[in-house]
Amino acid sequence: MKRRNFIQYAGLGAGALMMPSLLMGNNISAEALLTPGLDVAAKKVLADVALNTARSMGATYADARIGRYLNQYVFTREDKVQNVVNTESFGVGIRVIANGTWGFASTNDVSEDGIKKATGQAIAIAKANSKIQKVPVELAPVKSHGEVSWKTPIKKDFKDVPVKEKVDLLLTANAAAMENGANFVNSALFMVNEQKYFASTDGSYIDQDVHRIWPTIGVTAIDRSVGKFKTRQGLSAPMGLGYEYMDGLDSEKIAGPAGTGLIGYRNSYDIIEDATLAAQQAKQMLTAKSVDAGKYDLVLDPNHLGLTIHESVGHPLELDRVLGYEANYAGTSFATLDKWKSGDFKYGSDIVNLVADKTFPGSLGAVGYDDEGVKTKKWDLVRNGVLKNYQAIRDQVHMIGQNESHGCCYSQSWNDVQFQRMPNVSLEPGKDKYSVDDMIKDVEKGIYIAGRGSYSIDQQRYNFQFGGTVFYEIRNGKIVGMLDDVAYQSNTQEFWNSCTKICDESDYRIFGSFFDGKGQPSQVSAVSHGSSTTRFNDVNVINTGRSI
């Protein structure tokens, strides 16, 4: 652990959230968020300065990303506003290939001179490193798109919604939790708008306007007499939507299993309803039965399974990990090229179909073009249980004998170099009509898990351990009560091959990870994972209770 992380942990309260400081830009007023940035014509002129400078200095390829990143974060606890943060970050990142080697530099001086200087730095780095480069960079061809644009199809821009309305909504949700017996509540809203312009020597000029939102709430109940505390986190998902996600529309709600009171939220989140239930459940968690360790059939809600998909499918199928580019940090992968080349590697059971998708509406990964100008698409990773493909970008895809990038290159800001990032990776729903209540009826001894919890997986993505937000015991086809101290441990291939049933499309929802970390220096990215409620048989459950 880095010292600064220790300090960050130490400095935050139990309910506070880790927020990468690098996402912060310059503080501005909420009104200033509404100021338009540079127009497209001006951005094209500046981008051409970078491309022409790079060419004149010997680059065989160059791209420039002029980015304006607008963030608004609102933090509250109980009846208080802790902080409202509005930030703007504006600058340009220039990537070049010179002497067959990558170089990158960035600057917040978005003038002709500033851009020329940064381009020179990128070229100098490429040339210095080319002396120890063994194999020249090889880029898959990409179509020139000319001048195009893309925008997240939002209904309400968060920048147009007054801060007071957001604060009032969070404080109302906090009050609902307190009225229902909570001792503490922390809630927050994270809202992001990436205005990014991409240009490359391949002839594309792409203007994109990307929106994301994530409401969070943590509700804590305490029993001081026994010194026990439990926090029930909210069951929202971060989404690639506008502020309309906070409307709490009934039409977007899906009832959870009978006996739990849980609600699944699709494209609209009711934070007041969830806060109310969270307080009731946090109190129940204080006296919930401690689980007996052993084998159980697991029934996993989409808002839980998403993280398991993320860790056990999304990451191991990143081609840069498979090839060893991430060996020093995130690790490598068990899903090696020889397994893929065999054509019959059983990643999961026959009903398991996992797709990568950079286009799914409302998802965090949806964009028109990736950060190296490739049009986005959808492709198979696992079909009928068999490993079919990886996630690859322009400088990697030739290594798996393909000649088209998958369009999943991303950088968190103008200040960082773009590299391969996970697209949305989702489990296709079952084809036959089958609800979550139908699924529970079929289970003799099992556990139903909703929401994300503790998660840990090894550096090649074999062995994992996951917790959850709430756990319910299933006995002979019925939910019989809440459980505590639950975590399941398994091996990725064994786990996905134990998948026996998947609910139909009517139960399908997306889960998301807003701050997924990868790379050195580390960068965050946001990604969604869709699924319907899914059953896995005979999974090893441990008891995590300890007495100190």
Add this chain to the structure above:
Amino acid sequence: MAIYTKEEARQIMEKALSFSTADACEVNLSGSESGNIRYARNTVSTAGHRSNQNLVVQSNYGNKYATATIDEFDDESLKKVVLRSEELAKISPENPEFMGVLGPQTYDESVTHIDATAKISPEYRAEVANSSIEPAAAKDVTAAGFMNDSAGFSAMMNSKGLFAYNKSTDISFTVTMRSNDGTGSGWVTRDFNDVGKFDAAEASKIAIDKAIMSREAKAIEPGKYTVILEPAASIGLLGRIGGALNARTADEGRSFMSKEGGGTKLGEKIVDERVNISSDPLHTEVPTGTWNGEGMPLKKTSWIENGVVKNLAYGRFWAKEKGVDPVPFPPNVIMEGGDASLDDLIKSTKKGILVTRLWYIRGVDPQTLLFTGLTRDGTFYIENGQIKHPVKNFRFNESPIIMLNNLETLGQQVRIDGNLIPYMKIRDFTFTSLSDAV
């Protein structure tokens, strides 16, 4: 040029404060230059350079406060940013926990800047990468590594007369070495303020040796084992005790440090009496700045003394509520060690496991500070005082509190990520399953 001297910083900040009309104004000025190189598959992959400078202005009217920032420091820009912070403060909600700005403080001098580190070039970084790649390739091993160096300053001034300035440099390096047959992996980490203390070839050799030694690991049953934790392994768990040092969450009843029936564990013995953990910005091996973001002076502070909780951290608001002096959070972690070398610890072990590092550590239960994670990059079985063979990696479920109660022997201290942590021998460390990962 983003690194200002003390006098240059003072002039910019004085100018900014001269434009203030609020009840109080506080400015933080900082700048840094950093460079990095990343390599994998025995060749360089990406590299970059960053330059950054920033002025943060906080203005307040009573309990209403706001900040504004800017990265240009001419008079017009300074005036604009102060005015903007004042406009924002006027429309901000009241914050009953706002404590106002501090008056003048006295700070110790800490040597955290080394010129040689500030002068690292792209050529030096390429040479570091090569010091890993060449010897790795010669031993049928593949190197993947990352080096980052930075030089920066931070300064602070307010309308009540507080002034603080610090300049620092830092270099950090990690490399993972994997044997080309895919069955062995080794890793090493180094970090210093002074690049003169860094030897990339020496560090890389340790990782290469571990990669070769860890090939074809044998599986042994998970369970409770005596372990020798290298400092890079134990820091992952020890650092997480930091979150529990927050006095406010302890008082609120929602932390490991909360006591049954109310109150906190301050003054209680929670771990073995040989455990002493402190922080000290002036320690010459791990120096840090001597003030925090609020301008509070940082002094040597004892957190755990002879196994007893000696201090919890109180922010200024919570300290006032509780009628105590504020205690800033620690800028580093210094755990007292002993004389034993790693070799001594191995020789004195009848049956045990040597752990290079712990990976993907995540909280399982904040009530007991239970964490899970895995061993990685060099895990070895020890029998009768000797390393016998490499073993497959384990998943653990363990609490650093239980771990420090099961302390057998403290070894020598090593600098890890700006902290000083000893080698430790621990009995009954809980491994719950095996991993096939190399």
